Amino acid sequence: MAESNKIVNFHVTRYNPEKDVKPYIQTYKVEVTDGMTVLDGLHWIKEHLDPTLVWRYSCRMGICGSCGMLINGSPTLACNTQISHLGGMDITVGPLPNFEIIRDLVPDLASMFDKHASVKPNIIRDEADLVSRQGEFYQSPEQLEEFLQFTFCIKCGCCMAACPTLATDVRYLGPMPLTALQRYNTDTRDEGFDIRAKIAGGDGGAFSCHYAGECSRVCPKGVDPAKAIQLLKRKLVLDYLHLASKKQPCKKLEGPGHGKLLPNMNPPARTVVQDAPAETNK
Amino acid sequence: MADLHRHDNRLGVWGWLGGGRWGVERYAYILHRVTGLGILLYLLMHTVVTSLRVRGIYLWTDGGFLHQPIFKFGEFLVVAAFAFHAFNGIRLVLVELGFAVGKPIEPVYPYKTSLGVQRPLLIVVMLLAFIFLAVGGYNFLGLAK
Amino acid sequence: MSNGTKFWTWHMAAGVALLFLLGLHMLIMHFGGSVHLFAPHGSEAVSVENSQWRDAHTFFAITYILMLGVGLYHGLYGLRTILLELTLKPAVAKTVTAFLVLVGLGLFGFGSWAAWAAHTIAIAGGKG
Numbered sequence: 001m002a003e004s005n006k007i008v009n010f011h012v013t014r015y016n017p018e019k020d021v022k023p024y025i026q027t028y029k030v031e032v033t034d035g036m037t038v039l040d041g042l043h044w045i046k047e048h049l050d051p052t053l054v055w056r057y058s059c060r061m062g063i064c065g066s067c068g069m070l071i072n073g074s075p076t077l078a079c080n081t082q083i084s085h086l087g088g089m090d091i092t093v094g095p096l097p098n099f100e101i102i103r104d105l106v107p108d109l110a111s112m113f114d115k116h117a118s119v120k121p122n123i124i125r126d127e128a129d130l131v132s133r134q135g136e137f138y139q140s141p142e143q144l145e146e147f148l149q150f151t152f153c154i155k156c157g158c159c160m161a162a163c164p165t166l167a168t169d170v171r172y173l174g175p176m177p178l179t180a181l182q183r184y185n186t187d188t189r190d191e192g193f194d195i196r197a198k199i200a201g202g203d204g205g206a207f208s209c210h211y212a213g214e215c216s217r218v219c220p221k222g223v224d225p226a227k228a229i230q231l232l233k234r235k236l237v238l239d240y241l242h243l244a245s246k247k248q249p250c251k252k253l254e255g256p257g258h259g260k261l262l263p264n265m266n267p268p269a270r271t272v273v274q275d276a277p278a279e280t281n282k
Numbered sequence: 283m284a285d286l287h288r289h290d291n292r293l294g295v296w297g298w299l300g301g302g303r304w305g306v307e308r309y310a311y312i313l314h315r316v317t318g319l320g321i322l323l324y325l326l327m328h329t330v331v332t333s334l335r336v337r338g339i340y341l342w343t344d345g346g347f348l349h350q351p352i353f354k355f356g357e358f359l360v361v362a363a364f365a366f367h368a369f370n371g372i373r374l375v376l377v378e379l380g381f382a383v384g385k386p387i388e389p390v391y392p393y394k395t396s397l398g399v400q401r402p403l404l405i406v407v408m409l410l411a412f413i414f415l416a417v418g419g420y421n422f423l424g425l426a427k
Numbered sequence: 428m429s430n431g432t433k434f435w436t437w438h439m440a441a442g443v444a445l446l447f448l449l450g451l452h453m454l455i456m457h458f459g460g461s462v463h464l465f466a467p468h469g470s471e472a473v474s475v476e477n478s479q480w481r482d483a484h485t486f487f488a489i490t491y492i493l494m495l496g497v498g499l500y501h502g503l504y505g506l507r508t509i510l511l512e513l514t515l516k517p518a519v520a521k522t523v524t525a526f527l528v529l530v531g532l533g534l535f536g537f538g539s540w541a542a543w544a545a546h547t548i549a550i551a552g553g554k555g
């Protein structure tokens with residue numbers, strides 16, 4: 001054992017549907033080295049102590065959204081959590097709450113994916129427009145930024161595990177699907193607002209969110225679902241009161257290059273490099 | 283395989299409370315619920331009690347049944363609940379109608395969320411509620427003597 | 428648009444209305460006595476004399492009814508929201524909704540009747 005190694009107790013939730021009536025906690029002593037993540041710790045257990053331990057992961061780099069777990073009581077990605085950052089000699093690792101457990105640390109995310117599909121997370125637009133190869137949809141950087149943040153979601157389910165409404169309400173769509181809904185509602189290429197307004201305004205829709213804010217607190221990608229849902233509520237209310245300006249879907253620009261070389265199109269400030277080399281295409 | 287028993291890991295009403303390791307907005311949310319229920323209960327009783335005056339029954343005046351310290355104290359709790367619910371309600375209206383959550387931003391680590399945007403508002407309304415309660419409580423208990 | 432949006436919008440509007448109505452209500456009932464705000468008789472704002480004095484004014488009868496209606500809507504909608512979040516069976520959820528609507532309408536009818544009766548009594552009693 002190298003000198004920097006230390007022993008950390010992993011209190012892991014176990015559940016085998018073939019044998020167990022309910023989950024129980026099993027404690028493993030893990031040799032922790034510098035830079036080890038909780039996911040690495042689980043691998044260490046599987047390799048050295050207990051090959052029966054089951055969890056789900058894939059990318060090990062916070063991209064695939066498979067390894068959402070309840071770590072020290074907070075839903076987060078195991079691959080994105082340094083053991084040393086947690087501090088202390090004891091770590092609890094459990095499956096994401098508000099989902100059914102398939103086995104050990106593996107939650108059944110299907111309920112979330114079904115809800116996601118139900119909010120129509122795709123561009124709804126005149127079919128002819130979509131399939132026609134003529135021209136391209138024009139969307140300015142400003143229009144893109146209205147929803148860009150909400151596209152970073154990796155469907156890990158951490159927000160769903162943190163949400164108090166979902167703790168009791170099976171029918172509530174939840175932060176991830178509602179954020180996806182708002183993302184497509186805001187997309188200028190889309191004209192599905194009325195369809196989605198029915199879904200979002202119905203039972204289990206946006207108004208079951210009470211801004212406890214947990215989803216935004218735990219989201220490992222900074223998606224801020226709580227923000228998306230409040231913006232969604234605003235749109236729904238304005239639409240009901242007939243105060244919303246009816247969104248016109250963006251135009252299709254015919255001809256090559258028309259989508260790119262519009263005059264007076266300023267890039268957003270943050271993408272402008274301060275000491276950019278002098279422009280050469282004048 | 284498919285009929286293997288799944289364990290339902292839903293947290294239940296305990297999940298509303300969050301098991302004690304969550305953020306301040308969660309506590310505001312749960313207090314908003316509790317105070318709202320309290321005020322509603324009071325409203326139901328208040329409606330009946332005050333309606334009795336039509337029959338000449340004034341339970342709350344000197345010598346009336348409700349003119350006891352315990353009810354005075356209960357009423358103070360209602361005022362406290364109202365103070366919290368009203369001021370937190372101002373914040374919730376602003377937040378839930380999208381006025382106090384900011385615009386979508388680029389998620390750059392360390393992430394900033396709408397929670398931070400509305401946090402000053404939360405602090406201000408809680409201070410106002412406290413001031414309201416301090417002034418009201420002083421007056422209230424003064425009158426109670 | 429769907430009904431959820433409609434009911435929630437009015438829930439918010441009712442909340443804002445209550446902020447002003449109940450703010451005024453509590454101001455009068457708790458501080459009115461000492462500054463004689465709508466309470467001309469003695470220092471106790473909720474004394475029989477002062478209650479009847481207010482009852483004699485149509486303005487108060489109407490605001491009482493208004494407050495009751497708005498308060499019941501806001502409160503019972505809130506209660507329904509909480510109850511329905513317990514994942515009730517659809518039939519139970521419907522029953523809860525119907526029950527709360529009945530309670531709301533019943534109390535509103537009773538309270539309005541009482542407020543108006545108190546109004547007429549106070550006028551007849553010449554206490555205004």
Ligand code: SF4
Pocket residue numbers: 152153154155156157158159160175176179218219220221222223224225
């Ligand atoms: S919003 Fe965030 S926490 Fe929720 S599923 Fe997407 S990435 Fe995960």
Ligand code: SF4
Pocket residue numbers: 162163164165166174175208209210211212213214215216225226229
């Ligand atoms: S802000 Fe809304 S969706 Fe997010 S955790 Fe709270 S109640 Fe759930």
Ligand code: FES
Pocket residue numbers: 057058059060061062063064065066067068077078079080
């Ligand atoms: S393993 Fe892919 S997000 Fe953690």
